[in-house]
Amino acid sequence: MQRIKEYIDWFETKYLDPHFEAEEQYIFPVLGNENALVQRALAEHRRLRRLFNQEEEVFKAIHAIEEELDLHIRFEERILFNKIQEVATPKEYAEIEERHQSIKFSDDDWKDHFWNSN
Numbered sequence: 001m002q003r004i005k006e007y008i009d010w011f012e013t014k015y016l017d018p019h020f021e022a023e024e025q026y027i028f029p030v031l032g033n034e035n036a037l038v039q040r041a042l043a044e045h046r047r048l049r050r051l052f053n054q055e056e057e058v059f060k061a062i063h064a065i066e067e068e069l070d071l072h073i074r075f076e077e078r079i080l081f082n083k084i085q086e087v088a089t090p091k092e093y094a095e096i097e098e099r100h101q102s103i104k105f106s107d108d109d110w111k112d113h114f115w116n117s118n
Contacts, residue, residue, distance in 0.1 A: 001059060005062070007112070008052065008065065011107075012049075014109075020048075020049075022099050022100070024042065027081075027084060028042070030092050031083065031087065037080045038080070040080075041072075041075070041076060044068070044071075045072075051064050
């Protein structure tokens with residue numbers, strides 16, 4: 001379990017935090033921070049951050065992260081980002097695309113690929 005928790009902590013720091021920060025700084029302002037969809041996404045970001053930082057009941061936290069992250073991704077892909085596409089100017093949309101493309105995930109620098117172990 002410790003190896004999984006270490007990977008999850010690494011994933012949060014290396015990928016998820018920068019991803020959330022980019023959304024919050026560059027994407028959500030298209031609708032405005034008072035928009036109900038943006039408020040929901042921000043609340044989900046806060047909830048996920050709390051789960052990632054939970055030190056007690058790690059197994060429960062990992063299970064909750066899996067469920068919450070899946071629901072969050074589906075909400076953003078199916079609802080929030082569609083609404084942003086509807087209202088974003090061409091310039092805003094191009095900027096969003098550029099920012100999104102700059103965030104790439106790679107676990108090449110993570111040495112313990114425990115999921116490949118037999």
